[in-house]
Structures are given as C-alpha cells and as structure tokens.
Amino acid sequence: xxxxxxxxxxxxxxxxxxxxxxxxxxxxxxxxxxxxxxxxxxxxxxxxxxxxxxxxxxxxxxxxxxxxxxxxxxxxxxxxxxxxxxxxxxxxxxxxxxxxxxxxxxxxxxxxxxxxxxxxxxxxxxxxxxxxxxxxxxxxxxxxxxxxxxxxxxxxxxxxxxxxxxxxxxxxxxxxxxxxxxxxxxxxxxxxxxxxxxxxxxxxxxxxxxxxxxxxxxxxxxxxxxxxxxxx
Amino acid sequence: xxxxxxxxxxxxxxxxxxxxxxxxxxxxxxxxxxxxxxxxxxxxxxxxxxxxxxxxxxxxxxxxxxxxxxxxxxxxxxxxxxxxxxxxxxxxxxxxxxxxxxxxxxxxxxxxxxxxxxxxxxxxxxxxxxxxxxxxxxxxxxxxxxxxxxxxxxxxxxxxxxxxxxxxxxxxxxxxxxxxxxxxxxxxxxxxxxxxxxxxxxxxxxxxxxxxxxxxxxxxxxxxxxxxxxxx
DNA sequence: GCAAAAGTGTTCTCGGTACACCCATGC
DNA sequence: GCATGGGTGTACCGAGAACACTTTTGC
Numbered sequence: 139x140x141x142x143x144x145x146x147x148x149x150x151x152x153x154x155x156x157x158x159x160x161x162x163x164x165x166x167x168x169x170x171x172x173x174x175x176x177x178x179x180x181x182x183x184x185x186x187x188x189x190x191x192x193x194x195x196x197x198x199x200x201x202x203x204x205x206x207x208x209x210x211x212x213x214x215x216x217x218x219x220x221x222x223x224x225x226x227x228x229x230x231x232x233x234x235x236x237x238x239x240x241x242x243x244x245x246x247x248x249x250x251x252x253x254x255x256x257x258x259x260x261x262x263x264x265x266x267x268x269x270x271x272x273x274x275x276x277x278x279x280x281x282x283x284x285x286x287x288x289x290x291x292x293x294x295x296x297x298x299x300x301x302x303x304x305x306x307x308x309x310x311x312x313x314x315x316x317x318x319x320x321x322x323x324x325x326x327x328x329x330x331x332x333x334x335x336x337x338x339x340x341x342x343x344x345x346x347x348x349x350x351x352x353x354x355x356x357x358x359x360x361x362x363x364x365x366x367x368x369x370x
Numbered sequence: 371x372x373x374x375x376x377x378x379x380x381x382x383x384x385x386x387x388x389x390x391x392x393x394x395x396x397x398x399x400x401x402x403x404x405x406x407x408x409x410x411x412x413x414x415x416x417x418x419x420x421x422x423x424x425x426x427x428x429x430x431x432x433x434x435x436x437x438x439x440x441x442x443x444x445x446x447x448x449x450x451x452x453x454x455x456x457x458x459x460x461x462x463x464x465x466x467x468x469x470x471x472x473x474x475x476x477x478x479x480x481x482x483x484x485x486x487x488x489x490x491x492x493x494x495x496x497x498x499x500x501x502x503x504x505x506x507x508x509x510x511x512x513x514x515x516x517x518x519x520x521x522x523x524x525x526x527x528x529x530x531x532x533x534x535x536x537x538x539x540x541x542x543x544x545x546x547x548x549x550x551x552x553x554x555x556x557x558x559x560x561x562x563x564x565x566x567x568x569x570x571x572x573x574x575x576x577x578x579x580x581x582x583x584x585x586x587x588x589x590x591x592x593x594x595x596x597x598x599x600x601x602x
Numbered sequence: 603g604c605a606a607a608a609g610t611g612t613t614c615t616c617g618g619t620a621c622a623c624c625c626a627t628g629c
Numbered sequence: 630g631c632a633t634g635g636g637t638g639t640a641c642c643g644a645g646a647a648c649a650c651t652t653t654t655g656c
Contacts, residue, residue: 145381145418146459150451186377189460193451217449217464219382219425227378228421232449232462302635321637322619329617345633346626534608553610554646577606578653 148228152197153184153270154212155233155277156205157259158240159294161303164259164310165240166274168266169204172252175225176267182274183254184231197234204254206244211237211293215277223269231268235277237293260313285311289332289368292353298336300348301327308370330366332358380460384429385416385502386444387465387509388437389491390472391526393535396491396542397472398506400498401436404484407457408499414506415486416463429466436486438476443469443525447509455501463500467509469525492545517543521564521600524585530568532580533559540602562598564590 156167168180183204187196193214202208212234219230240256257263259278264271285291291307292299305323308314327333333351340347362368388399400412415436419428425446434440444466451462472488489495491510496503517523523539537555540546559565565583572579594600 144421146379147421148380148382149377150380150382150462187451189376189379190453192453193449193462214448216446217425219419219464221422221424230382230425230464232451300635319619319621320635321621324636325638326618340635342628343634344628346635348635532608551646551648552608553648556609557611558645572608574655575607576655578608578655580608 148230149186150193151184151186151229151231152193152200153182153231153233153273154197154200155182155215155235155274156201157235157237157281157294158243158256159307159310160240160256161306162310165256166259166262166278167204167243167254168257168262169254170252171267178252179265179267180257180263181267182270186229187232193232197232197236201236205238207238207242211290215273215280218269218273220269231273233273233277235281237281237290239294239296241296282311286370287368289353289358298338298350298352300340300350302348304351312370326370330358330361330368332361332366332368380462381418382425383416383418383461383463384425384432385414385463385465385505386429386432387414387447387467387506388433389467389469389513389526390475390488391539391542392472392488393538394542397488398491398494398510399436399475399486400489400494401486402484403499410484411497411499412489412495413499414502418461419464425464429464429468433468437470439470439474443522447505447512450501450505452501463505465505465509467513469513469522471526471528473528514543518602519600521585521590530570530582530584532572532582534580536583544602558602562590562600563593564600 158165158167167183169183171177171179171181183200185196185200185203187193191199194212197212197214198208201210201212213236215233215235217230217232221228223229223231262271262274266274285308291304291311294307295303301324302320304327305318305320308323309317332354334354334357336350336352338350340350358366358368390397390399399415401415403409403411403413415432417428417432417435419425423431426444429444429446430440433442433444445468447465447467449462449464453460455461455463494503494506498506517540523536523543526539527535533556534552536559537550537552540555541549564586566586566589568582568584570582572582590598590600
C-alpha cells in the first residue's frame with residue numbers, strides 16, 4: 139500500500155441541528171437511532187457523505203429526507219474530528235444547522251431514524267449519541283450569536299407574523315431573563331424599515347387582532363449594502 | 371466490498387491561514403508548493419491529517435513545521451468539501467487560521483514547501499492552488515469580523531506595544547478608509563481597562579518616546595465574565 | 603530649532619432604556 | 630362588561646463622533 143493510499147481510509151458525515159420555533163420556545167429536532175452504533179439513543183440527524191456528493195448537498199439531503207423540506211436556511215458550523223469520536227472507524231463530521239418553519243414540518247422519519255421528535259433546545263438530554271451534545275451546544279451558541287446580528291430569525295416564523303410573535307421568538311433565542319421591552323422592541327425593529335405591514339390582520343383571537351407583517355428580504359439587502367446593521 | 375467500506379475511501383486535510391502584522395499591513399504566509407499537484411503554485415500551508423491524529427493537532431503540526439511556533443492562537447473556520455476540489459481523490463479540507471507575532475517567525479520551510487513568503491492579506495494573487503483563494507477569503511472575512519468583537523488582535527503584536535501600534539493594527543485589519551480617530555481610539559481602549567502600562571518606554575526613536583502597554587488577559591476574562599463586551 | 607510622533611478634553615448628537623395607560627375584540 | 634393581548638410616546642442618560650494644539654525627543 140502506498141503512503142498516499144493509507145490516508146484514503148476515512149469517511150465523513152454531516153450532522154444537522156434543525157431548529158424550529160413553536161410560538162413559545164426554541165426546539166431541536168432529534169431522532170432516535172434505528173441502527174448501530176448507539177441504536178435507540180437520541181441523536182442529531184446525519185448521514186455519511188457519498189463519495190461524489192458535495193458537503194452542502196449532503197446536508198440538504200439529510201434535511202430533505204427527514205422533513206420533506208428543501209430550500210431552507212442551512213449553514214455550516216464546523217468540523218468535529220476527534221480521532222475516537224466514531225466507534226467503527228475514522229469519521230469526521232461536519233455540523234450544520236438549519237432553521238425551519240415548524241408548521242411546514244411533516245413527520246416522515248427517514249430510514250436512518252426510528253422516530254423523530256422535537257426537544258427543547260435549551261434543555262436537551264445530555265447523553266446523545268457520539269459527540270452530539272458537543273455539536274448541539276456549539277450550534278446553539280452560534281445561532282444565538284448570529285441571530286443578534288443578522289435577520290435570520292424570520293426563517294423560523296411563518297411568512298406573516300405579528301410583532302409579538304417576533305418578540306417572543308427573540309426572547310426564546312436569546313433567552314433574556316426578564317424579556318424585552320415591548321415598546322422598545324417595536325420601535326427598534328420598525329425603525330430598521332425591513333418589515334412590511336400586510337393588509338390582513340390576525341383573526342379568531344379573543345382580543346384585539348394584531349397586524350401581520352412580512353420580512354422584506356430585498357429591502358434588507360439593499361439597506362445592508364448601504365451600511366444598515368441588524369442588531370438586537 | 372461492503373456498502374460501508376465504499377465510504378471509507380476519502381481523506382482529509384487541514385489548511386492554515388497564518389496571519390501576521392509587520393507594523394504597516396496585515397500579511398498572510400503562503401508557500402510555494404514543492405510537489406504535485408499544483409507544483410510551483412502558491413498555496414496555503416496544509417497537509418493530510420494522519421489517521422490517528424485529531425484535526426486540531428494536525429493544524430498545530432502544520433503550523434509548527436512551517437514556523438517553529440507552537441502555543442499560538444489557532445482557530446477552525448470551516449470545512450471545504452466540493453467533490454472536485456482535489457485532483458487526486460476525494461479530499462475535504464478543514465480551514466484554520468492562526469495569528470502569530472511576526473517577529474517570532476523564523477523561516478524554516480517544511481518539507482511540503484519550496485519556500486514560504488509573506489503576502490499582503492488584502493491583495494493576494496488570485497490563482498492560488500486548489501480552492502485556496504476561497505479559503506483565504508473566508509478566513510480573512512472571519513478575522514475581520516472576530517477582531518471587532520474579541521481581543522484577538524493582541525496575538526499579532528509583540529507582548530509590549532504602543533497605543534499607536536495597536537491602532538495601526540486595527541486600521542489594517544478593519545481596513546477603515548480614513549483611519550480611526552486617535553483620541554477616541556485611546557479613550558475607548560483604555561476605558562476597557564484591559565491594558566496595563568509598563569514602566570518602560572519606547573527607546574531610540576527620533577521623536578517623543580511612547581509608553582508601552584501590555585494586554586492583561588486575566589483582567590479581560592474577569593471583566594468579560596461580568597459583561598464587558600470588547601467592541602471596536 | 604526643526605521634524606516627527608506622543609499625548610490630551612470638550613461639545614454635540616443620537617440611540618438605548620425605562621416606564622403606564624387606552625384600545626379592539628370574543629365571549 | 631370583562632378578560633385578553635394589541636398598540637402607543639416621552640424623558641433621561643451615556644456612548645460615539647468630531648475636532649486642534651502642546652509636549653518630548655533625536656538630530
């Protein structure tokens with residue numbers, strides 16, 4: 139065996155931390171493993187990357203197989219490559235996280251899972267398979283940092299939402315102890331000029347109906363190019 | 371060949387974007403490749419990861435072999451895994467960047483390089499080997515973002531430095547068009563209370579000698595835990 | 603004494619924060 | 630009519646930005 143060949147004995151996988159928001163708290167989608175190793179344990183959805191598959195494509199595939207969704211926010215975080223992280227050989231994994239609109243999610247557990255279930259992102263059991271607790275912590279931290287400075291929170295909400303829903307989302311992501319001030323939050327987010335008011339209103343609620351808003355991505359990008367910095 | 375075995379035919383490497391600062395501008399250390407593929411081209415220093423080697427350890431090894439330095443600031447950025455990025459097989463690479471004190475650097479080109487040389491970080495030739503231009507751009511962007519919010523700039527300066535040197539460093543990293551205001555910069559950085567004044571002064575300069583300062587890492591960490599946020 | 607960089611304060615503006623009451627709807 | 634969340638404005642404070650001259654040294 140040539141020296142070079144001895145290097146080509148490794149594999150890599152992708153693992154995907156899928157975040158959702160149910161109106162109250164931030165959730166993560168975990169699967170119960172249907173195959174060894176760690177059969178029966180909770181884990182992040184993931185899979186080995188095919189030899190002719192790009193990393194990003196593999197992450198999209200995992201997401202698509204599990205949730206049926208495509209074209210959603212998906213971002214690589216980092217590689218985890220401890221020598222002994224996988225019991226059957228040298229496998230490094232590339233961690234991604236994605237943000238989905240939880241209402242779009244239909245349960246269609248992929249072949250690699252017995253079942254999939256939403257868990258509280260801020261309070262996940264500590265004995266996930268492999269090094270998945272590490273990975274989850276890192277991704278959660280990254281989400282918290284990034285949500286503060288880029289308008290990615292909207293990926294977790296339905297296209298039309300109320301300002302209160304938006305505020306609750308940010309309170310959940312940033313887990314602020316006492317919550318944010320309603321008037322200041324509205325002043326700030328509206329001042330950015332990246333939301334558009336819909337003509338519709340909330341319906342069927344037992345109180346004054348709220349206005350619905352949409353995030354205007356083009357507007358945001360135009361303003362961002364001119365120096366607007368999203369910052370909460 | 372079993373299905374699983376077909377996955378274990380890949381390799382991975384680390385590539386290291388080594389930044390330095392010479393008092394005027396931000397630099398990157400590139401090597402001229404001594405072996406195929408891309409022999410003779412400029413490239414980032416990097417190497418295949420040994421089967422029993424952690425990723426971080428591999429990145430440290432590359433840095434050590436090239437510069438003789440260890441225990442320096444080193445951080446993973448992300449994985450690059452396009453299928454065709456390496457001509458001899460499926461190789462994904464994990465990008466790191468490190469920050470070194472350029473004065474400590476002694477030229478000791480490792481076996482994988484013909485020669486190593488500092489290049490202007492903000493103006494690198496566009497035909498580096500592999501996807502190294504991509505990698506470099508990503509790391510440079512990451513450095514710029516991170517240097518604003520965490521006190522990592524000090525890693526690029528000698529232990530004792532003047533406030534003007536520190537300011538020039540930040541002007542180089544952030545490439546601010548008109549530079550920063552001297553009085554405001556000093557006010558802000560001193561107000562953070564993370565620098566300590568040395569008893570010594572600059573010597574041998576043809577003008578009023580400047581006071582020397584050191585970064586106090588313990589102090590910074592204590593304050594950071596109490597909510598200080600470094601921000602320039 | 604002159605060139606070259608070090609060092610130093612004040613004013614103004616704007617964004618962040620704290621804070622309490624009336625409004626529209628369903629039942 | 631009452632319970633529920635929706636919606637709104639003002640006053641204060643502190644941080645950021647703009648701005649120019651005196652001081653110390655080497656030659």
